[in-house]
Amino acid sequence: xxxxxxxxxxxxxxxxxxxxxxxxxxxxxxxxxxxxxxxxxxxxxxxxxxxxxxxxxxxxxxxxxxxxxxxxxxxxxxxxxxxxxxxxxxxxxxxxxxxxxxxxxxxxxxxxxxxxxxxxxxxxxxxxxxxxxxxxxxxxxxxxxxxxxxxxxxxxxxxxxxxxxxxxxxxxxxxxxxxxxxxxxxxxxxx
Amino acid sequence: xxxxxxxxxxxxxxxxxxxxxxxxxxxxxxxxxxxxxxxxxxxxxxxxxxxxxxxxxxxxxxxxxxxxxxxxxxxxxxxxxxxxxxxxxxxxxxxxxxxxxxxxxxxxxxxxxxxxxxxxxxxxxxxxxxxxxxxxxxxxxxxxxxxxxxxxxxxxxxxxxxxxxxxxxxxxxxxxxxxxxxxxxxxxxxx
DNA sequence: CGCGACGTTGATTTGCCTCAACGATTGTGG
DNA sequence: CCACAATCGTTGAGGCAAATCAACGTCGCG
Numbered sequence: 001x002x003x004x005x006x007x008x009x010x011x012x013x014x015x016x017x018x019x020x021x022x023x024x025x026x027x028x029x030x031x032x033x034x035x036x037x038x039x040x041x042x043x044x045x046x047x048x049x050x051x052x053x054x055x056x057x058x059x060x061x062x063x064x065x066x067x068x069x070x071x072x073x074x075x076x077x078x079x080x081x082x083x084x085x086x087x088x089x090x091x092x093x094x095x096x097x098x099x100x101x102x103x104x105x106x107x108x109x110x111x112x113x114x115x116x117x118x119x120x121x122x123x124x125x126x127x128x129x130x131x132x133x134x135x136x137x138x139x140x141x142x143x144x145x146x147x148x149x150x151x152x153x154x155x156x157x158x159x160x161x162x163x164x165x166x167x168x169x170x171x172x173x174x175x176x177x178x179x180x181x182x183x184x185x186x187x188x189x190x191x
Numbered sequence: 192x193x194x195x196x197x198x199x200x201x202x203x204x205x206x207x208x209x210x211x212x213x214x215x216x217x218x219x220x221x222x223x224x225x226x227x228x229x230x231x232x233x234x235x236x237x238x239x240x241x242x243x244x245x246x247x248x249x250x251x252x253x254x255x256x257x258x259x260x261x262x263x264x265x266x267x268x269x270x271x272x273x274x275x276x277x278x279x280x281x282x283x284x285x286x287x288x289x290x291x292x293x294x295x296x297x298x299x300x301x302x303x304x305x306x307x308x309x310x311x312x313x314x315x316x317x318x319x320x321x322x323x324x325x326x327x328x329x330x331x332x333x334x335x336x337x338x339x340x341x342x343x344x345x346x347x348x349x350x351x352x353x354x355x356x357x358x359x360x361x362x363x364x365x366x367x368x369x370x371x372x373x374x375x376x377x378x379x380x381x382x
Numbered sequence: 383c384g385c386g387a388c389g390t391t392g393a394t395t396t397g398c399c400t401c402a403a404c405g406a407t408t409g410t411g412g
Numbered sequence: 413c414c415a416c417a418a419t420c421g422t423t424g425a426g427g428c429a430a431a432t433c434a435a436c437g438t439c440g441c442g
Contacts, residue, residue, distance in 0.1 A: 068336040070328055083325045122314040129320035134274045136327035137261055143334040144367025145259040176335025
C-alpha cells in the first residue's frame with residue numbers, strides 16, 4: 001500500500017526507518033467508488049491526498065452549471081483544493097473519482113507536525129511544488145497562446161494514457177473547450 | 192537594500208543573525224534599465240531573482256512574433272524561468288524590465304548550498320510555491336472558464352496598481368486577449 | 383429492458399481576432 | 413530644442429474559430 005508513496009518521496013529525499021514510520025502513521029487509506037466525492041465545494045479541505053490507484057478530478061462548477069477541471073489526480077499525484085487547505089476557507093472545487101480509486105490522506109494538522117518533526121518534508125514538497133509550478137506555467141501559456149487543436153494535441157502527447165482512460169468531454173473540460181470541438185478535431189485527423 | 196527580502200522571508204521563517212548573513216552573502220544586486228533583459232530565451236536561467244524595485248515580465252514569443260506573458264515580477268516577487276533553472280535547459284522565456292528595476296539574484300549552486308546549510312529555506316520556498324500554485328490554479332480556471340471581460344475585470348481588481356503602471360497591451364498579453372479587445376471593454380464601461 | 387452517459391454531426395450564432403487607419407504621447411538623435 | 417520616429421491606445425470593418433443549440437446513434441449498466 002505504501003510502495004508508491006515511499007518511492008515517490010524517496011526520489012527526492014532519503015527517509016530513515018523512524019521517519020518512514022512517523023510518516024506512515026499519519027496516512028489514512030481511503031477507497032472511493034467511481035463518481036464518489038473526496039471533497040465537495042463548500043466544505044473545507046482538511047486533507048492533502050496522494051492517489052495510489054485510479055483517477056480523480058478537481059473542478060469548479062459555474063453559474064451555467066458548466067464544469068471546469070482544475071487538475072486530474074492520477075496514481076502518484078497529490079490532489080486537494082490547496083487554497084481551501086491553506087486558508088480553511090470553504091472549497092471552491094469539487095474533487096471526485098473518475099474511476100474506482102484509492103488515496104492516502106494526510107490531515108492538515110498532521111502534515112504541519114510532520115514538517116516540524118521531519119524537515120525533509122519541507123524539502124520534498126518544495127520540490128514537488130516546483131514541478132507543479134512549471135507544469136502550471138506551461139498550461140497557462142498554452143491556454144493563452146494556442147488554438148483548441150494545438151492544445152488537444154499537446155494534451156494527448158503529454159498524457160497519452162489519459163486519452164484511453166477518461167471520457168473525452170473531461171479532457172475538453174480540462175482544456176476549456178467544448179466536447180463538440182474535440183469531436184471535430186478528431187474527425188478531421190482521421191481523414 | 193535587504194529590507195524587503197528579509198521581511199518577506201521573515202513572514203514565514205525566523206532567521207538568526209548567522210543565517211541572515213549566509214543568505215545575504217549569496218545575493219547579488221543588479222540594476223536593470225527599462226527594456227533591459229534579465230534573461231533571454233535560449234540562455235540557461237542560472238538565477239532565481241527577487242524584485243526589490245520596479246517591474247519585470249517573463250514571456251514567450253511565438254512563431255507569429257506574438258508575446259505571451261507568463262508572469263509579472265513586482266517588488267517582493269520572485270521571477271525566473273523555473274523550468275530552465277531546474278533542468279539547465281535553454282530558457283523558453285525572456286525576462287525583461289518594464290520599468291527601471293532592481294533585483295537580488297541567487298545563483299543556482301548557491302541556492303542549493305543554502306538549502307542544505309539552512310533547511311528553513313526549504314520551508315520558505317515551499318510556502319512561497321504553495322501560494323504560487325494557488326494563484327496559478329486560479330489563473331488557469333479563469334482562463335478556461337471566463338470571458339475576456341470577466342478576466343480583465345478580475346485582473347484589475349487583483350492588481351489595481353498594475354493598471355496604472357504598465358501599458359494595457361501588456362495586460363492583454365498576460366490575459367491572452369488582444370489590446371483592441373481591452374480597449375473596447377474599457378470603452379463600453381465608461382458609458 | 384430502459385435509461386443515462388457519451389460521442390457525433392449539422393446548422394447557426396457569436397465573441398474575439400485580424401487588419402487597417404488614425405490621433406496623442408513619449409522619447410530621442412541631430 | 414526641435415523634428416521625426418516609436419509607442420500606445422482607439423475605432424471601424426470584416427472574418428473566423430469555436431460556442432451554442434439541437435437531434436440522433438450507440439453503448440453499457442442498473
